[in-house]
């Protein structure tokens with residue numbers, strides 16, 4: 001729908017047409033008859049179902065939303081009690097609908113034939129923030145532990161390693177195998193602690209205008225020459241995307257971790273990873289509690305064709321030490337969550353049978369340097 005054209009045709013003395021107004025709303029609005037027949041859908045509802053009004057009107061709503069969905073309970077209740085009902089978090093699902101959480105408002109129409117008006121407001125943005133705040137808490141607890149580990153473990157380890165090397169000269173082959181074992185294991189622990197040290201850096205990094213496409217290209221190159229050698233990469237970039245306000249090295253780290261996980265998840269032979277960028281108009285979030293408003297219009301998606309993140313892992317996905325891999329550390333996504341949080345951004349997972357998609361939303365650089373792009 002071309003909204004700008006609409007505007008040009010309207011005389012300012014005309015009474016605005018109600019259906020035009022309804023079509024401009026981003027919430028889905030439906031009128032549903034007594035037998036669950038869809039009697040009206042606005043443009044947002046067409047978008048949600050991925051189908052035009054002429055396909056939807058006259059059909060039963062439970063062809064599109066599972067018949068046992070709580071939405072129908074709310075609709076029936078509103079109709080039988082002739083009262084308005086609302087519910088904050090309802091998960092919609094259906095044969096052709098990707099799963100989503102919405103808040104629902106149902107109003108009886110009083111038209112004598114039991115019609116109700118249903119409005120559905122997508123909740124994902126509020127959830128991004130909720131989950132993100134939880135992730136920040138998790139990252140903070142790792143921060144304290146990381147600095148403790150660095151002091152209490154790394155220093156004594158280098159002493160142990162040095163002592164084992166000294167011993168090496170005075171022992172036979174069997175003994176040398178053991179001193180080597182001590183050195184190797186010490187190295188392994190130091191490497192682990194080093195990885196955790198990234199968490200203990202509490203200083204906010206210097207941020208400037210960063211071209212996110214350069215970052216993604218770089219990460220793709222690193223992957224193609226190493227762990228992602230057998231994966232097919234596809235880039236789908238919005239060339240007009242403004243600069244991100246961020247720290248280049250940390251952005252590289254964020255997308256390297258996401259792409260590493262994606263390459264580990266995809267099938268060995270026909271693995272595919274898609275990197276997407278886009279600008280989301282009007283994505284403005286209020287952080288609960290602080291009232292702070294943030295603009296995060298730059299959205300980067302790392303999508304893979306693996307099996308998706310296992311359901312039981314999802315609630316703890318960004319917590320440290322959560323891993324399903326034999327040799328995993330469970331630190332990759334915890335670090336990603338910390339770094340994205342340091343950028344004032346949010347990260348979220350969209351998971352379905354086609355694979356996992358990690359979405360990172362970041363702020364635009366508003367300095368003259370960023371704007372000149």
Ligand SMILES: Nc1ncnc2c1ncn2[C@@H]1O[C@H](COP(=O)(O)OP(=O)(O)O)[C@@H](O)[C@H]1O
Nearest residue numbers: 261262265308309323324328329330332333356
């Ligand atoms: N792209 C993905 N597809 C499926 N599962 C994933 C993906 N990314 C992460 N995961 C799941 O999240 C877990 C945690 O990831 P991460 O924090 O990077 O630790 P690690 O890679 O060491 O296991 C993984 O073990 C895996 O179960």
Ligand SMILES: [Mg+2]
Nearest residue numbers: 260261332333
């Ligand atoms: Mg990982």
